Amino acid sequence: MLDRSAVKFKIASVLQVQPELIVEEAILNELVVDSFILVDLVIELQEEFSCRLNQENLKSVRTVGDLIQQLELHRFAAA
Amino acid sequence: MTTKLNENELWLLSFYRTSEISGALFFGRLCKTLKSSAVQHDMSKHFSDEAHHAWLWTDCIAKLKAQPLKLADSYQDQYISAAGLPANIMEILAITHVFEKRVIRQYALHSRVPDLQPEIKETLSAIMQDERWHLEWVKNALQSMENEFGKENIEQALQRFLQADEEVYAKTMKEHEERVHGLGILAGR
Numbered sequence A: 001m002l003d004r005s006a007v008k009f010k011i012a013s014v015l016q017v018q019p020e021l022i023v024e025e026a027i028l029n030e031l032v033v034d035s036f037i038l039v040d041l042v043i044e045l046q047e048e049f050s051c052r053l054n055q056e057n058l059k060s061v062r063t064v065g066d067l068i069q070q071l072e073l074h075r076f077a078a079a
Numbered sequence B: 001m002t003t004k005l006n007e008n009e010l011w012l013l014s015f016y017r018t019s020e021i022s023g024a025l026f027f028g029r030l031c032k033t034l035k036s037s038a039v040q041h042d043m044s045k046h047f048s049d050e051a052h053h054a055w056l057w058t059d060c061i062a063k064l065k066a067q068p069l070k071l072a073d074s075y076q077d078q079y080i081s082a083a084g085l086p087a088n089i090m091e092i093l094a095i096t097h098v099f100e101k102r103v104i105r106q107y108a109l110h111s112r113v114p115d116l117q118p119e120i121k122e123t124l125s126a127i128m129q130d131e132r133w134h135l136e137w138v139k140n141a142l143q144s145m146e147n148e149f150g151k152e153n154i155e156q157a158l159q160r161f162l163q164a165d166e167e168v169y170a171k172t173m174k175e176h177e178e179r180v181h182g183l184g185i186l187a188g189r
């Protein structure tokens, strides 16, 4: 199981925002206005939590909770 | 101080400068995030080249006695909104490959404009040397990822980004038609 609070903590640290702001319902595009930072965030989370996502997996992602769900679904078998 | 650039020229050089800065910031950020690897190594050089290109345009504009315009959106921002977010390193390199190709084509087109100021010509030719290497390392890196990501997936990603590239380029050209035609740069594919 992916540690959801660890992922949220990591998101807060990459985005340099208060961890309290990173709730499941938070809309990613509102947290990150710069799409480059969003790309970097997604890469950072995959490296940290041993997951592999592709564009298709991100299509339905709107919130922090959606992103965590995709990370959960696409973890490496060994992780 | 009398500038040697007309309004359209200053806009275009500022556009190039903004785009080089965005590229540098994007790759710089990724270099910090990626684990140590051959991709991280080459991307670090790529990052430093793009930062240097931003300086070359800044300096070129200064030599032509003007000041860079502050432009809002970079070309890369539009790319991501048209193509969707690249989600892994292969997709990032695929979008980079398509983008670098566009940059080379645009710079080559610009360098053929008759009676181009020598400062612009020199800047374009200095940058183009690096841009060729950018295309090459990205192409090699993508090839080396075929086992991990699948050749077909790489080709599909390139295709998707190519389509977005054509859309964004056509849109940008249309939006700035007057400026670009005023400079004698014809949209090429």
Ligand SMILES: [Fe+2]
Residues within 6 Å of the ligand: B020, B023, B049, B050, B053, B127, B131
């Ligand atoms: Fe460049």
Ligand SMILES: [Fe+2]
Residues within 6 Å of the ligand: B050, B100, B103, B130, B131, B134
């Ligand atoms: Fe480049």
